[in-house]
Amino acid sequence: MNRIITPLLMGLIAMARPSWALPLDESATFAYASRDAKLYWNDQGLIHLLGNQDNRRLLEFTVEDQNRARPLLLKLPFLDYQQPQIVLLLQSTGGKGTADFFSKEAPDLKAPNLLLYTDEQEHYIEANIDTFLGPAIRKPQGQAQIFKVGGERLGLISFKIPEDIHIENVQRAELLLQLTDKQYGNSEISLTQLAIPESYQQAESGLAAQYPTDKNINHHPGVYYADNFDRESWLDTFSEAVGQKDSRWSNAATLDYVTHQHTEHFLDDDGRSALARFDTDKNLALNLDYYFKRHHDQEPEEAYFRYYLKLAPGANISGGGKLPGFGGTYGKAGWGGRGNDGYQGWSARGAFFESIDNADSPWLGHMPIGSYLYEADSSSKYGSILPWGHPLSTISPGRWYSIEQHLRLNTPGQSDGLLEVWVDGVQILHKTDLMFRKTDELKIEKIWFNFYFGGVDKPKYPFDMYIDNIVIASEYIGPVKQTE
Structure with missing residues (x-):
């Protein structure tokens, strides 16, 4: 897995707080997986999670600066369905562009969707979390109607797979995103599935x-x-x-x-x-x-x-x-x-x-x-x-x-x-x-x-x-x- 971590993010490794990784929520920031619950990211911070060797780089794509709203459908080569929730990271791989995507809070059904295809039917799974964060962004952005990707802004999208979908029958998967009509230069973006480590260890005896x-x-x-x-x-x-x-x-x-x-x-x-x-x-x-x-x-x-x-x-x-x-x-x-x-x-x-x-x-x-x-x-x-x-x-x-x-x-x-x-x-x-x-x-x-x-x-x-x-x-x- 190729790791793309900017110099500013690398410089923040020493600032990370100690804890164990856990499922994020809509109050996620660069410091917290959940600011509401005061829950940090993993044992060495978000940087360590981004560099986890178990993360899976799925693909790279380009968002052209056309300044018009439009859908973007991405074919996913592989997903690890064993994770408690599928967490996808969108991150700039270069250039100065910034891409704006509609979030699940946006009107008119513009939320990110994970499309899973089985023999029987197509399954549309709406994101349960979509947000963006960065070292300079302290306020949670999970309730905003857009999420931004570019520069030091990282996009995070999470999906929970319904129990009635048998993952062994999934033949292919796609990610449907909706671009806003405001783009800021062409953007080169990578899409990675994050591996979230367990939050708990075996209890110690004394x-x-x-x-x-x-x-x-x-x-x-x-x-x-x-x-x-x-x-x-x-x-x-x-x-x-x-x-x-x-x-x-x-x-x-x-x-x-x-x-x-x-x-x-x-x-x-x-x-x-x-x-x-x-x-x-x-x-x-x-x-x-x-x-x-x-x-x-x-x-x-x-x-x-x-x-x-x-x-x-x-x-x-x-x-x-x-x-x-x-x-x-x-x-x-x-x-x-x-x-x-x-x-x-x-x-x-x-x-x-x-x-x-x-x-x-x-x-x-x-x-x-x-x-x-x-x-x-x-x-x-x-x-x-x-x-x-x-x-x-x-x-x-x-x-x-x-x-x-x-x-x-x-x-x-x-x-x-x-x-x-x-x-x-x-x-x-x-x-x-x-x-x-x-x-x-x-x-x-x-x-x-x-x-x-x-x-x-x-x-x-x-x-x-x-x-x-x-x-x-x-x-x-x-x-x-x-x-x-």
């Missing part, structure tokens, strides 16, 4: 695999603390190991519980889960801190933290906020607009985004999550948010997720800090260029059980999150092992 249902997992020498909320008064006993403090914005929430039956728990037992309730009159739902120095000889520079999270069914989240993670604020810096200069404090909490409200998105109602980082010398005194960018980090209401984070602090003054994330045992983030500190006096002070809405704005609608099976350790934990 120390939790030795302790079915987490029973006695606290006995493992690598475990700092573990709790499943099933004691008579979890807060009474946990208060000795956890500092509960008031938020500067509102009073700390009281810890409440719900039964496993209420949450449709992932374990078949009669236990309890903790409840983080987000009400419309406050920002804080829950704020508990596990301080290492209070219960161990010293603060670590590396730690793992796993908890289970479920967003209640029907939740409608009107804005973003904070989730559990790591902290080294020491009451001085690294939260609440107190910027990190590398010497006072830092934090790496989790983060959540507002519910996806795009009715055309396959992720409608989901809640993307990520990290909220206060790095040293950040350009913003409020830190920055890093979406984790994977289907497993786009939380579906009504489902339990195992979320594990691993942090290793950087060498003071160097950008070599490590943050890793696993969801349901699948590693979805491996980031190795973080800098939280410039002095070795800053350590991992605490695991920060922070459930906070905003910012300043409060939720427009109440919603609940459920938490369970917390484990803090010095090595990888992994999901709860079910009983045999």
Whole structure:
């Protein structure tokens, strides 16, 4: 397969974000396969996907600048029908021309169509996605009535093959495009079918695999603390190991519980889960801190933290906020607009985004999550948010997720800090260029059980999150092992 990648696109390889490839949607941009769901392209970005050796160059064609609307029928020599969706890339192979095509949003049935011919009949399959993107185009173009191809503009068209079409009976295939009456010079264009890698890997096992249902997992020498909320008064006993403090914005929430039956728990037992309730009159739902120095000889520079999270069914989240993670604020810096200069404090909490409200998105109602980082010398005194960018980090209401984070602090003054994330045992983030500190006096002070809405704005609608099976350790934990 001949790869045609312009110098500007090649220069963006180092800027790519980590994740795994996944089906795109109409909110695709150069950075995201779905901007709505905060889902990145593949593990090395869109550039890596364009250069995938499994891509199939189908043909090249010319669009002449005649400035008149007309159909363009392309005979396709081969298609890989085993892909979950057929994704076609249109890309300039040279010259300065730009071709404009009608999209499926255009009136009068001008959408791109894939024509499949069998013995029985002709099948017209309308594109489910058509858009264009490029390094300088940040806004999704999937709802526009045209898509452009030329220069740094890449056209993307996706088709889903109906189940009633038996692909083994397909004798030939054609692509029907509709040109607009505005062309900008002659265009040389290649058509390639993209190979979309799988979004998931096999789940990893950790120390939790030795302790079915987490029973006695606290006995493992690598475990700092573990709790499943099933004691008579979890807060009474946990208060000795956890500092509960008031938020500067509102009073700390009281810890409440719900039964496993209420949450449709992932374990078949009669236990309890903790409840983080987000009400419309406050920002804080829950704020508990596990301080290492209070219960161990010293603060670590590396730690793992796993908890289970479920967003209640029907939740409608009107804005973003904070989730559990790591902290080294020491009451001085690294939260609440107190910027990190590398010497006072830092934090790496989790983060959540507002519910996806795009009715055309396959992720409608989901809640993307990520990290909220206060790095040293950040350009913003409020830190920055890093979406984790994977289907497993786009939380579906009504489902339990195992979320594990691993942090290793950087060498003071160097950008070599490590943050890793696993969801349901699948590693979805491996980031190795973080800098939280410039002095070795800053350590991992605490695991920060922070459930906070905003910012300043409060939720427009109440919603609940459920938490369970917390484990803090010095090595990888992994999901709860079910009983045999």
